[in-house]
Amino acid sequence: MNQATLAADAPDLAQAQADMRAAYWHGAFGVLCSALAWGVAAAVAALGKPQQAVWTLLIAGMFIFPLSMGLAKLAGRAGMHEKTNPLGRLAMFSTFGLLAGCALALGVATQKLEWFFPTMLLVIGLRYLVFTRVYGLRIYQACGLALAAAGLLLGALLFAPSPELKPLGPLLGAATGAIIETLFGITLFVQGRTGR
Template sequence: MRIDEAQADVRRVYRGGFVGQLVSGTLWLIAAAVASWVSPGASITTLFLGGMLIFPLTTLALRAAGGPAALPKGHPMAALATQIAFTVPAGMLVAVVVGLTEPNLFFPASMIIVGAHYLPFVFLYGMRLFAVLAGLLILVGVLLLLWLPVGAPLGGWFTGALLVLFAFLLRASSERRGHL
């Protein structure tokens, strides 16, 4: 199988990243709401534990939508997709420690970790739009982390909205390619 064919399979099965981004964006918006109206500590728990549910919820939503919910066994991109998925929980442990020390830094640190995790999606999906998403998350995360530590929820609200926006941009991009 050629790389472009394997990438097309990833775009088709995962709907161009639409479902995963929508699930992730919703989680970030919930975590931002918890930070705004409950407490920063509760938002850390929400994003960390909720993050572990992103893949199962995405799989459930894909099944409910009909069609495949995973790449077939032995698919050349399956191992890469699994490896990418495990980068965020490992990195989030660092963000949790940072957030427990200084709650205003949790969301910016998480943004940088999640943004970096999207970089290999460029190859996995064959979509440069993931590089734009990664760059925006990393850039804004760094700005919030270093120059504008203005409160815990801002990074969460921004990231949630950005992920929901990119869900639709990614879906449109995949539809234009004829992969949905």
């Protein structure tokens, strides 16, 4: 099954998406692991260490995929899609966009630290829009748009923050990511119990 076949043959696309859903429990573990990374970053920000919170999110983010694969396997799923599934390549290519977005967010943070988390909310939100195609689930559109909208709103709020609000920016951003992803991750987990 190649990209041209997949684009032209809807049953092949549906089969590829079903393989991704079955292997990764609808992606629920990835979203929940991501929520955990946001949550740990929020805890670090709450301790008054915003720069460490930035690095916490980035470093914890490196463990999301391997941890989610392991959890999927523990839950009785394959934890890996079929090697011939072209949607695996789409997911992999979206990782390059994610890495570029992380670099952009770091660059933004050097100028305005409180904008790091809103930028990351946008970056992660846009990646989840790709997952709409990978998993064939519209819930990823809702999740991606919710994260992106939160990033835009929080960025606007922190454009010229008051002295009282400025130190709370990293905590607000990280906690927002944790809450949104936890809610969608739980929903995906419940939906994914069927394995289809």
